[in-house]
Amino acid sequence: MSDDVKRPILGRGENLVEPIRKKSSGGEKSFPRTYEEAQKLVKDELVKVKSNIDSIPLEKKMDDVVIAIRLNEKFLAKSYTPNVFFNTLNFRNVGSRKWYDEQGNESKLNFVKIRSDEIETGLDLLDSVKSKGFTDDIRKIEKINLLTGDEIALGFEEEWEQGRVELVLHPYEEEGIVLEKLFELLNISQEERKNIKYKVYENGPIFVSINLSKSDIDLVKDFNPLRTVHPLEFELNSAFGDLTINKVQPPLNSLAPIKKVGVIDGGVNLNNPFFQEFSTQNYEVSSLSSESFVTHGTSVASLVLYGDLSNFGDGTNVPNPIIGVESIRVFPTSDPSDIDLYESIDLIEEAVPRLNDIDIFNVSVGPTGSILDDDISRFTTALDKLAYDHQKLFVVAVGNSGTKRAPYNRIESPSDMVNGIGVGAYQIDASGNYSRAPYSSIGFGREGCKVKPDFCEHGGSSQRPIRVLGVEEYAMQNVQGTSFAAPIVARKAAELMMKSGEIGTLTARSLLTHATSNEMEEINNETGYGICIENVDDILLCTKNKVTIIYNNEMSVKNYAKLKIPLPKECDAKKIKLSWTVVVDTPPNPLFAEGYTSTSIEDVLHPHEEKFNFNKGKRTLKRNMVTQTKEIQELLTDGWVPSTIPASVTPQKFSTESERRDDLKWDTVFKRSKTFNLNSLKNPFLTFHALERDTDKNRIRYSVAVTIEALNYSGDLYNEILSEYRVLQPISVRLEQEIRTSLQID
Known part of the structure; x- marks a missing residue:
């Protein structure tokens, strides 16, 4: 050959x-204390936590109360969960998260549901049960207590006064009763409750999107069913240059694209001849479209269809797109002055399973604010679940907070999803060297996807912006942001699948990652696995x-x-x-x-x-x-x-x-x-x-x-x-x- x-x-x-x-392989872990020492510690902790539970006002707790069982730093792995201890004392394990001891060592805590009267029974069992599994489990425990307010209210900057937040409640079968208690605590009228969005996933937490003030947060952060509360704010913070005269011409032919990418964004102007024959929009929120959101969505769609138009000469006919766009318009929501992402997520969860012919979805929109290790947002959960259940690939922009001070420059939801690709942006200097674009949010990611961004694509810079088509056919625009790096990657993933029927979504993801530039010896928080390959034919x-x-x-x-x-x-x-x-x-x-x-x-x-x-x-x-x-x-x-x-x-x-x-x-x-x-x-x-x-x-x-x-x-x-x-x-x-x-x- x-x-x-x-x-x-x-x-x-x-x-x-x-x-x-x-x-x-693996052996016995050494324990931090003897059984007798551990037994006394657990007894004392249970007595204290019972007193704390009894002091919780009735309006701030359910019959089943959630407490935190904090484990020693040596027992991070799932296999060390003290299940024998939980089962013996009738504690129901309803989740876990990280915690750090006084020396700064990372460990984990388990959330368990109990009834207050069960603690007395548990104290008696501590003296009578002597099985090895039970005694070993007791020796893993460091503390038993309630979460503090600072462990519940996360991600709020000092100047935050009021806004939309996401409440994450522990799982309760009686979700209606839990929500009723919450709304009564916050003095929310029956009429106002109709506008509050919430979502319960099977075997998952209760997510609530609601507008609150700082005083409301202070009131609710010791509500016992509450696991976390964090800001859920939204803004379009990509950079757009002034509109210029469009110097390219539409395709000479109007041949139907072979494959489409789903663009989850602010919509596309389907009357523009550059988009008319190559885009469809079958799913939209009920509110009317808005100029700013359609501008953003059209810019993203332009990149899926045509790529960066910077190198096209005056009067050039752009090539007939081989990758088309299925636009899912999720913005603006009912109140344009208060974007409720839950409306958008509801539409995404409705549309994606029905779009059987769409494998790749681009997401260049999401909430502002860094991800939190102790909390998973509904947006991330929804996309990860859709990706797994329906074998879809979501390509998500990591955000444009890179110039903020740490930790507020960390990647933003839902780019922390584990079943998708989080895309950062790179820039090229005069010598041809690649580096993270300053605006591109940095990693690392959470447990399950520590390397974030997965990799970087060109997202534009002041020296080398990306050029896209405007909403109207006569206009073009220069843009910068991870919002515009992501659709280039989504296009490449779709090209891989289009060029070979033997490539599915998982394979496209592995090949794109495999072809990136970095061979890492330590986690690179700036560019992840490196720079995305320019031409997918080189992958194939x-x-x-x-x-x-x-x-x-x-x-x-x-x-x-x-x-x-x-x-x-x-x-x-x-x-x-x-x-x-x-x-x-x-x-x-x-x-x-x-x-x-x-x-x-x-x-x-x-x-x-x-x-x-x-x-x-x-x-x-x-x-x-x-x-x-x-x-x-x-x-x-x-x-x-x-x-x-x-x-x-x-x-x-x-x-x-x-x-x-x-x-x-x-x-x-x-x-x-x-x-x-x-x-x-x-x-x-x-x-x-x-x-x-x-x-x-x-x-x-x-x-x-x-x-x-x-x-x-x-x-x-x-x-x-x-x-x-x-x-x-x-x-x-x-x-x-x-x-x-x-x-x-x-």
């Missing part, structure tokens, strides 16, 4: 996947010595799988670089802020099938089972124990502090790479361990992109792989020029 022949990436990697048995094609294979599969939770990496025996390159990116989707769990991702995959690389570890005590030696048989026999005689599978080699991963715990173990995306001498590799493979916590889902969907690169090699790695691994096949690919040619012929 000559170098000028198209070499599509290889598919059917799932044919190289097989189950594997592997023993889980291999060179003769740099070959990408995609694996699309699913596996049962708690099981292990072996993914063979197809390194051919004929290859004699001196060095081989292996890179892989894994993407999974997960059912979101908004009750557990520090355990929001219910499923994930843990990956390990095994580079040489003949090399095994031998362990004795804390010592480990690596030996080749074929070439070092005599040494191995001596080790076995001396009591050394071999591992059950070949030795693993861990690429440089991330820091191990608690906020990046378990090396992104519960994240839905991770990207790794490592370079080896050829003699260090023989039939390399990855092992996957499917993880679950607090979910009834028993299968995990995943997509993996693996790249094998033979460095300074004169052979043809691509052909060697196809020759030896016949279960792999080049995916079917139509490049853009082929698509445009076929459109003209049709």
